[in-house]
Amino acid sequence: MFDRRQFLVVAGSGMLTLAAKESKAEDPFDSLSANVLRNARHNGLCMIRHPTPSAIASHAQITAVDEPGRPLLVAGQVFAPDGQKAAPHVTVYAYNTDANGHYGENHTALPPRIYGWMKTDDAGRFSLRTILPGRYPGMQVPAHIHFTLWGAGYPLQWVDDLRFEGDSYLTPAMRSESEQLADFCTIQPLSESADGCLRCTFKIRLQQQMNFS
Numbered sequence: 001m002f003d004r005r006q007f008l009v010v011a012g013s014g015m016l017t018l019a020a021k022e023s024k025a026e027d028p029f030d031s032l033s034a035n036v037l038r039n040a041r042h043n044g045l046c047m048i049r050h051p052t053p054s055a056i057a058s059h060a061q062i063t064a065v066d067e068p069g070r071p072l073l074v075a076g077q078v079f080a081p082d083g084q085k086a087a088p089h090v091t092v093y094a095y096n097t098d099a100n101g102h103y104g105e106n107h108t109a110l111p112p113r114i115y116g117w118m119k120t121d122d123a124g125r126f127s128l129r130t131i132l133p134g135r136y137p138g139m140q141v142p143a144h145i146h147f148t149l150w151g152a153g154y155p156l157q158w159v160d161d162l163r164f165e166g167d168s169y170l171t172p173a174m175r176s177e178s179e180q181l182a183d184f185c186t187i188q189p190l191s192e193s194a195d196g197c198l199r200c201t202f203k204i205r206l207q208q209q210m211n212f213s
Contacts, residue, residue, distance in 0.1 A: 028156035062116035069099035069131030086124030101134035155210035
């Protein structure tokens with residue numbers, strides 16, 4: 001069973017260079033050490049598009065209207081590490097595979113083609129319109145969406161992937177781990193609205209420390 005870091009190591013070849021660029025918005029890469037940046041292929045930083053746009057709303061549609069796949073709306077909310085207080089004005093970066101399970105153009109592993117940024121509103125909320133991700137070809141990994149967060153006093157950090165009830169690749173261990181997170185469970189049920197759009201919710205609890213290494 002592969003996790004997201006193992007996938008990034010074995011998929012494709014070569015190393016993505018993270019060049020220093022002048023950003024028009026708060027840039028989480030500015031404070032990263034050279035060692036962390038050099039390890040970008042393994043730690044997943046190579047999947048974060050850079051630099052961050054200057055204008056970010058609390059909602060984003062990261063797929064074109066003609067993107068193959070089932071439309072999906074994720075209604076998210078971000079909380080402080082105590083799990084009680086909402087975290088406003090935090091940048092949320094999301095990316096996922098296409099309907100066939102590929103991240104990049106022409107079935108490449110990186111960088112992601114379906115990606116975007118949001119900034120939480122005063123109540124810590126954000127909404128993401130994408131498609132239900134495809135599962136990695138030839139790998140028994142559940143469909144998922146990646147989220148990375150930073151800003152408003154919080155360091156750059158990845159969080160556990162959002163996965164979906166009903167996926168046959170979910171294991172009992174995955175379900176148990178998710179259930180232990182209570183309100184912040186990472187496996188969420190999907191509902192379908194009258195227009196055929198799938199919907200789910202996702203609550204995220206921030207950490208005080210950066211977890212990229």
